[in-house]
Amino acid sequence: MTMAVQRPEDADVLSLVRKLQARDDLSVEETTALRNAVDRIETFGPGDVLVREGDLLTHSQLLVSGLCARSKSMPDGRRQITELHIAGDFVDLHGFLLKRLEHDVIAFSPVRMAMVPHERLKVITETLPHLTRMLWLSTLIDAAIHREWIVSAGRRSAIQQVSHLFCELLTRYRVVGLAGADRFPMPVTQEQLADCCGLTPVHVNRVLQELRGEGLAEWGRNDVVVRDLDGLRRRAGFEDAYLSLESRPR
Amino acid sequence: MTMAVQRPEDADVLSLVRKLQARDDLSVEETTALRNAVDRIETFGPGDVLVREGDLLTHSQLLVSGLCARSKSMPDGRRQITELHIAGDFVDLHGFLLKRLEHDVIAFSPVRMAMVPHERLKVITETLPHLTRMLWLSTLIDAAIHREWIVSAGRRSAIQQVSHLFCELLTRYRVVGLAGADRFPMPVTQEQLADCCGLTPVHVNRVLQELRGEGLAEWGRNDVVVRDLDGLRRRAGFEDAYLSLESRPR
DNA sequence: CGCCCTGTTGAACGCTGTCAAAGTCTGTGG
């Protein structure tokens, strides 16, 4: 897939600002600093590798639009996805301090990435402590999501795992204002969904049929339609506390 | 179990300093700031709850000695542990910005905790940017460990999971200088180990027998003896890159 | 001495994986 480079615009940080504002107020100075931290915009297509495992990193990438995933590959070729990222997520802010990631970040759809040089992030840590804490917070929410995925993989049944993931994504899309009334974007194959849940594509297929049969959710080519949110939450045992949706001083 | 309160000493931050120094140099000013951030020391016993899910937090706790765990409880009473913490780990530094944790932190052994008021952490973020980044880094390593556990729970067999956990703990204990030549402390029941791996205690028991039978590792009441580290690593597919053991400017 | 927690063992069950094949959709090019 070809890659295009563009000039950044104010709209590019909108989803990130929404995401952070849901957890604490941001000042104008802070939102401006985020906007100015963006060096350029690049676009990629499905399957493109945005960050390769082990590479030394100099930029962090903010997902402006589209869907991407953190994917860990095993020696035998099997894969496990450890997080899905939607607009407003800094897909490799972890790389700002880790310097190398131990996994790939790959695009699941056409994506627009805002490139932020680590040097500018460093300046933020030296001049804007509250904004620094908010960026730190965003990585802590990533960690909380990781923990919930550990519970899913370790203790939930296949149908609960898929249900839980759907609840999580609907909630996160709502935070940035990108969910429909009862649906959210999901441009993902069943094989990729299987890699999220640690299942096989065959079994994911059966689970999706069961979810449809129970009237809970329907899997489409590009999105998921939630037919019965309460039922889905109950099926999943979903509680949104781990997403830290309270606005409070941080 | 009774709780005792004591005055902090320099030695209380030693393991943390070692852990951070393994990733980047710390200045004297920074190590002093860490030492002065400690308000008091408290001790707890096995089974004690150090942090309860949902509580509003005002301090973060640095584990000085002993072993503790992040534990998520499900409605049906089953549990999943999402991380084990050893000396030098800030068990709820995440709580500094999340303000509430979505899981419990429990002691697995007698533990010594250094209590650090959030107010003092906030001052660090406002005056010591590099130390702030190092503390942030420590939470990013937690997240990397979480991701590895997702892979374990999602894609590794039971014996690989247990082997991988042993490799991880031996490596982390070595960083803070608390591992023996071929062994590390593990004051944990098989049921608790099962909660780490998303398995049943019965199956964990069989896996431990298999590891012993293959001459890879032996499970003791208070520690694990690694008989064949290379073999264990191969069995687990263990790579230590996710622990960010390179010292470099951050 | 006796309780309770922890560890151990065996047998049967079942969720999910594996394997194989057929069906469907979509974009492409003739």
Added chain:
DNA sequence: CCACAGACTTTGACAGCGTTCAACAGGGCG
């Protein structure tokens, strides 16, 4: 407009890893 290729989805039969259930053993501690 149709034929075709390739990726994705769907289905069925069967196997296996890990669970469940039950019973028993061992050991620390009151």
